[in-house]
Amino acid sequence: MSIPLNDIGRQHRSLAPALAEAVARVLERGWYVHGEEHAAFEQEFAAFCRRRHCIAVGNGTDALELALRAVGTGPGDEVVTAANAGGYASLAALALGAVPVLADVREADLTLDPAAAVRLVGPRCKAVIATHLYGKLADMSELAGRLADTGAAVIEDCAQAHGALRDGRPAGAFALIGTFSFYPSKNLGAAGDGGAVICDDDALAARLRALRQYGWDERYRAVTPGGRNSRLDELQAAVLRLKLPxxxxxxxxxxxxxxxxxxxxxxxxxxxxxxxxxxxxxxxxxxxxxxxxxxxxxxxxxxxxxxxxxxxxxxxxxxxxxxxxxxxxxxxxxxxxxxxxxxxxxxxxxxxxxxxxxxxxxxxx
Ligand SMILES: Cc1ncc(COP(=O)(O)O)c(C=O)c1O
Structure with a gap:
């Protein structure tokens, strides 16, 4: 017997007819980016996470980068994060010219140690990213309590924790912003790259929607500096809608x-x-x-x-x-x-x- 670490093909085969129908539906419609599947997925995923807004993006690293940018992170700013989570948060900070500041994790579950993190929050710190590593929720209430007076934005990296709950609250509903990856091997995975940012704040959501699409407030009018292209396409949105239930x-x-x-x-x-x-x-x-x-x-x-x-x-x-x-x-x-x-x-x-x-x-x- 040969036992793989993961076998995504098996998940595909378990849903094959429905997936084929969804893909055919999208192709037939002839509208491939930011159409009705994308809009429906954003609504459905926001409801699943019990947040007002979901801004779907190209992948989980973009989600982190856009979240950092949306809270004003720029060159020379600091972002406190754990050093054992694959490097994605650090890479997102570096992409903005910001400096990752690495904190230790807790022995008990290997998630960010709130006491260690708060000791590293200085005047240049714009954000603290807590990763729900391996699918285990970090100690968000302890972190929020310790960071309350610092002015640092708290971002939950939920790329490995879709659907995790504490006291009935889902991953991504504890901090200012939650970010997700839908890389194929994730608990909720697309048939390619995908990601999302979730939040409750209307102004923050509007900024994120602009940042993921050239800084536009309307078609072809770039108003928000730092905008780029990072979108979830219709095929991936249709696949994710089918898998979410x-x-x-x-x-x-x-x-x-x-x-x-x-x-x-x-x-x-x-x-x-x-x-x-x-x-x-x-x-x-x-x-x-x-x-x-x-x-x-x-x-x-x-x-x-x-x-x-x-x-x-x-x-x-x-x-x-x-x-x-x-x-x-x-x-x-x-x-x-x-x-x-x-x-x-x-x-x-x-x-x-x-x-x-x-x-x-x-x-x-
Ligand atoms: C914890 C964590 N954050 C961020 C990412 C980045 O997501 P993506 O690969 O979609 O860019 C991943 C996975 O790849 C991850 O596991």
Whole structure:
């Protein structure tokens, strides 16, 4: 048996007739950008996230960049963020000429440590980006409390956390702005690139709508400086509309897989980072192992794929190191980078595949 980390084709096959019909409908209509699918998706996704506005864009990195720009981030400003989340927030800040300021994460769940973050918020800080890493909601109420008097905008990067809930509130509904990626492997994934920004504030939403389309307030009239082209096309919007009603069930299946692995890991040196619950949608099932390479080799011998998310902290990435600030040491981040391992976890995994991964974990006892 060969067990992949993910297999997006299976999701496609489970919805193939409906997807084919949706794609044919869009092609037949002959209107491919900012048409009725896009408008309907924006409404449906805003309602799903319980926010007034959804501004769909080209991808999740653009969503971060546009969100930063919309709150006034520019050259020389600072953006506080964690260093273990793939580098997307740092790259978005750097694209605007701003400086990423890297804070450590919490040992318990590897999300941004609010106490560490607030210590780094200085007069040049325009925004703090908290990533709901691996699908686990960061501690947004603690962060909001600590940042209340700083004037820094709080942005939630929800690219891995579609549908996560805390006290009934969904990812993206805790801060000024939430950003999403719909990259194909995300919990809600398009058949290509896609992203969105969500918020409640009307003026902010208007600025984001202008920024994603040349700075236009009306066709061909550029008024908002810094505008560019970052749009979600009709085909992707139609695909996402079709998948959104399935998201809750898919997230539940992901959590059930993690629950099974956790049970299997009892009494082993493999520590699963998260506990299944509403605030964790198991985008990635990440565990820690003190001898990771050997463990991965044993998985590979059983035909089980594994990966590392992410193998480099931001300050270890050549394009970010030297351009980011790291005023305090990042011991939790650095230790985690050496121990984390991602196990196969996707909704379409068969029970036999889940059992085979669980057996491989049990064999570690
Ligand atoms: C946490 C996080 N933020 C941002 C992104 C960037 O999204 P995209 O690949 O759509 O640009 C991703 C995924 O790729 C991500 O996982």
């Amino acid at each position: 399935h998201l809750a069930a898919w997230n539940e299946r992901r959590r059930a897989i993690v629950a099974r692995y956790r049970q299997a890991a009892d009494g082993t040196r493999l520590g699963l980072v998260h506990r299944p619950g509403p605030d964790y949608v198991a985008h990635l099932c990440v565990a820690r192992h003190p001898e990771r390479a050997a463990f991965r080799q044993r998985l590979a011998q059983r035909g089980i794929a594994s990966a590392i998310h992410y193998p480099f902290a931001d300050h270890q990435q050549p394009a970010i190191a030297g351009r980011a600030l790291r005023p305090l040491p990042l011991p939790v981040t650095e230790r985690a980078v050496g121990e984390i391992v991602t196990l196969p976890c996707f909704p379409e995994m068969s029970d036999a595949e889940v059992a085979a991964v669980a057996a491989a974990i049990e064999a570690e006892r």
